[in-house]
Amino acid sequence: MLRRLALALGLTLPAFMAPLAAQAAGEVAEFMLDNGMQVIVIEDHRTPAVTHMVWYRTGAADEPPGQSGIAHFVEHLMFKATDDLASGEFSDIVEANGGSGNAFTSLDYTGYFQRVAADRLGLMMQMEADRMRDLVFDPEEVATERSVIIEERAQRTDSSPGGLFNEQMAAALYLNHPYGIPIIGWRHEMEGLTLEDARAFYDTWYHPNNAILIVAGDVTPEEVLALAEQHYGPIPASDSLPPRLRPTEPPHIADRRVIFEDERVATPYVAIRMLAPVREPGDQAEAAALVYLAELLGGSGQTSLMARRLQIEEERSLFAGAFYDSTSVDPSSFSLVNAPVPGVTLEEAEADLWRMVETFLEEGIDPEHFARIQFQLEASEIYEEDNTQGLARAWGVELTAGLSVADIEAWTEVLAAVTPEDVMAAAQRLFDDPATVTGYLMRPPATDTETDTTEVSQ
Amino acid sequence: MIARIAATLLACVLALPASATIEIEEVTSPGGIDAWLVEDPSIPFVALEFWFVGGSALDPAENRGATYLMTGLLEEGAADMDAQGFAAAVEGLAASFEFDSYRDAVVVSAQMLTQNRDEAAALLRAALTEPRFDEAALERVRAQVVSIIEGNARDPGEIASSTFNAMAYGDHPYGAPQEGTLETVAALTRDDILAAHRAALTRGRVVVGAAGDITPEQLGQLIDGILGALPAEAPPRPGPAGFALDGGTTVVDFPSPQSVAFFGHSGIARDDPDFFPAFVLNEVLGGGGFRSRLMEEVRVERGLTYGIGTSLSLADLSPTLLGQFSSSNALVGEAIEVVRGQWAEIAANGITQDELDAAVRYMTGAYPLRFDGNGRIAGILAAMQSDGMPVDYIENRNDYVSAVTLEDVNRVAARLLRPEALHFVVVGQPEGLSPGN
Known part of the structure; x- marks a missing residue:
């Protein structure tokens, strides 16, 4: 569900x-x-x-x-x-x-x-x-x-x-x-x-x-x-291929907020996004640790910290999860999302997300949970072999992000080598005073009552 | 270069592979459950797919949504495991189970590593035969379903299809969304969920597809282990759903820059002698490729939509011919006229031999490519059995398609395509579209 x-x-x-x-x-x-x-x-x-x-x-x-x-x-x-x-x-x-x-x-x-x-x-x-x-x-x-x-x-x-x-x-x-x-x-x-x-x-x-x-x-x-x-061999190479020069981000020194209201919103939620490092040629360890962090914090809908606490124990969230995109040319983002149950406001849902981050940093990582994720990552190699089209696509994403064949082939080992200490250290770095964008997706207050916005005429 | 491409094309067309290359073994478990297997030990896991035929159409009217909610609860705790305990156990084996409810079936898709297959099967057995339906889990998943229902009520595509179904099927189970309504879902009790479980999951009406690293003997034992404790007897299914919708246009006002149009009329049954001509006809009209008549006329020629498609829906209790597209509010009226025009044009004048040839080449060439990967193969095997297909269907299917003649298609087009019966439900704020035309 x-x-x-x-x-x-x-x-x-x-x-x-x-x-x-x-x-x-x-x-x-x-x-x-x-x-x-x-x-x-x-x-x-x-x-x-x-x-x-x-x-x-x-x-x-x-x-x-x-x-x-x-x-x-x-x-x-x-x-x-x-x-x-x-x-x-x-x-x-x-x-x-x-x-x-x-x-x-x-x-x-x-x-x-x-x-x-x-x-x-x-x-x-x-x-x-x-x-x-x-x-x-x-x-x-x-x-x-x-x-x-x-x-x-x-x-x-x-x-x-x-x-x-x-x-x-x-x-x-x-x-x-x-x-x-x-x-x-x-x-x-x-x-x-x-x-x-x-x-x-x-x-x-x-x-x-x-x-x-x-x-x-x-x-x-x-x-x-x-x-x-x-x-393809006969096609001449271009001698004027430009470098992919992109404007870079200045230091993020201010938190930002996005309030987006739309009467078509059915389930309001809050999202917090922050810039995050990605896999770099020859240096993929930090990204690998963040892959684990997203899983531990908000991966599985039942056993991640956010799901366990907010959805199951406290019954304050319909859905709570963490997302991280490890592969792109330039820094991507780490996101936390929380759709609260009716009666819990978006302000409270936002506070719940930060409470989960603090809880994670305080309580650390359950070794059994970590071992399950490690085993799943290992097993995903087997399952992925069944989907050659998916594999081909993953190679394309990784190569166009600037990774080398050696980087791509090393990724499995880099993931396998991650320790709980690495994840905690990566979490400390990510959450240490990040400049965030916090967004509320919500209905305008006036239509928040249960009025039916649709009307049928034949 | 063009001449070379044309020459290559012709050479290739002659050499198209005739059929799929997979070999299906029919397996009957020691306990008497039938399954189809494609054995392939090259990757150490097995994909299993179980279709429990019946699905959410078994819900009594006052309990609409029971099967849907029950299916969502199958992953929320079983035997001595609560929701988290069950999830942790599945994760610990790196198995994956998906439970989905549809109008005609509850579908369970599983993938299990060879190295711990028996333990994974024991977990799946527990989920299917000893689900706990704990009160806490029931309330949690009920809240999720309510959120989905509220989302559907604000989703123009969902509003379009549910409006169409309600008008076409009235009080038949097909007339109401399988998620139920806010009222019926709020009223569902644990006993209702237990009753839905008893009705939906039976040994008597399950079909099984399997692909991957497992022998027929091992599969037989595995299936008995997973399903053996389910009851054999399945409750009766509802009767056919009559299609009560006449031609016309229904506008549902919805604040959006674009309108969603959902359209169709009654279709043709899977066992109708004209099924294959109709199947090819739909491919030409609005099938999967980029070059269907409707894609050509509505998107490529006029830029009125991003995509349009039609399908022969083979819902067990009411076959239909359905289609859908989205267009800006200013353009949707024109797009509808183009669709109606094509409907009338093909009904009256048929398709061309070139269109037939291209469709047959595409359908017969694409078919063998479909069987890639254990997960997909297991799903196809289950779906075929659910449709009542014989095991040699895969071998012969391309011959059936190739045998369709222009005369067949155009005869069926005149019978099947009824522009005056075509009904459009348009959700949005379409400009210049009068509701009754």
Whole structure:
């Protein structure tokens, strides 16, 4: 039930079995093409299928000022015409071959993938290589697709109080760094995105030396390398690929508060977010300790400290949890969330969260609880092997965050080496006078009474 | 390069794999429970999926929500373990159990490591056969359900589907949300939960799918261990749900920049001789791919939505053809007209041979790729049994799809697609949309 409740609140549960990272890569091979395109192959011969992915080391946080949403807009336009394919033909051919595919844009990366029968891999590479440099920008297509992304924003963000709240929280957390700007874009800037903006972004970032090819499934590294050299190899590298220079955060010296009221809110909650370090190349220990901290404090819906105290013993919370994102280019955030039971105010719920932090720092870690989390992390390697697509995706996230293959392969050991003392030390550092953003998602006081806002007419 | 791509495409189409490559073993446990197994020892764990057919539609009207709440309580303590004790035990074995309630089934998905499988199975057995339903846990989960119901009441997508169902099914269990209402959930007692448990979880109406590192003999014993103590006898299910909704548009006022449209009419049963033509027809109309008629006309051509899809819903007691999309309030009226227009167009003139060929290629090519991973395979095996499919269905399914002719599809289109019967529930503040058109 907690899973469904958390989903309804727009929260993703910190489920342990969700791929934490590409740990279990049984057989992984890495190559580099002469033009600088990185190639990763994850073998899994159980099903005669492959997942073919091309990731670009660019995302919403690399957009020029005033063009929020352009990275995602380009992702949509990549399904339009190239010099060789008509608009929409890319998807037609994938589907005609029994495949499925899509694409995604995040703060740090943009990725394209298809899942097809293993013997179609060359065809996928041929088409993906084609659109890496030969996209055609048609004014009418650009105008129609801009309407589609604005509808996407309306559906995912504007229609969701939780979505709007999260957008405001991020904007408040990052004073200067572009992680404060929504991936989908601010509506007023999306409305002004032009064909020229899209082409400029594409020409800046879509090059083989800024791309990573990941193939997972029923193939051998030798086959992949040969096909990659054939299809991606001839594309010249860009000699003007810019560094990912991003504005950095000034010291956070003030706490900030976000009060967001929306009459569509059903379950009010409080969220506290603070900047947190992430996995750094060659230095992943602090992030590994924070992974444990989030689990111990607010991971499991029954046995974490917050769930045990606030949900079960004191019956003051409907849902209480902690979230931490360990993998990104620049510092991410550690979050605490508390949806109180009716009768407990958001002010009290906020105080409850800090009380849990103090309790954790005072009481320390139950060794049995720690051992269970350690064992679950170990076992997640086994379960993740069952989901090759998930593994491929985890590798893409980690590589585009700037981690090396060696870092990724070491992550399991780094996690296994964490001690309770490490976690306590990391918690002390995280919670020692952090500058926070505290947000209330709530209904406006006037509609807080049980009036039915809906009305039916036929 | 275009000529090369076209040539490759053609060559590849001819070489599409004919069927899935998995091998299903039919297993009957010593205690007489049937299961389907795909044995694969390459990763040391097993995925199990149990579908207890019946689901929340078994709830008596005054106890609506009992099965849903009961299912949520299965992870809240069993035998001598309270909620935290049970959760800690599951975590300590790195097993995972999910309990979900649907209209037609309660679904239990489990994953267990080979190294501690027997201990994990004992925990699952306890959850299913000796749940405690402690008062404290009952109140805690009841509060969570109330929060979900309140959330649904403010979620335009949920309002749309529940309005549609209420109008289509009236007093039949399909007409009410399975979570129940604030009133029915508040009134549920521990005895109601016990009764829901007795009705929903029986040996007599369970189907089992398994995939992973386990032999047929081990699986038989495992299943008996987990399910053996459940009662054999299952209560009767409700009768078919008549579909009482006529064509038209219903507007539900809701403050949002976008409107959600939920639409449909009655569909076609799984055992209807025309099922496969209808299945292919839906793929062309609004199926999973990017290139369906509705995606093409509503999104690609006009930019009226981010996504639109339709599905042949095979709910056991009322098959339907349903669809959904969201559009800005200013655009939703136009989008609805486009959908109605396509409905009428395909009913009158059918689809083209090219569209049929593309759909068949996609459906037959994608099917074998579906069987990836123990968890997914176990789920598919259970779902197939629940639908009454024979074990050789996976082998033959692509032949059924490939056998569909243009004549079949267009005959079925004329029968199935009834633009005048299509009803839209629109939740939002749509502009220029008159409720009765």
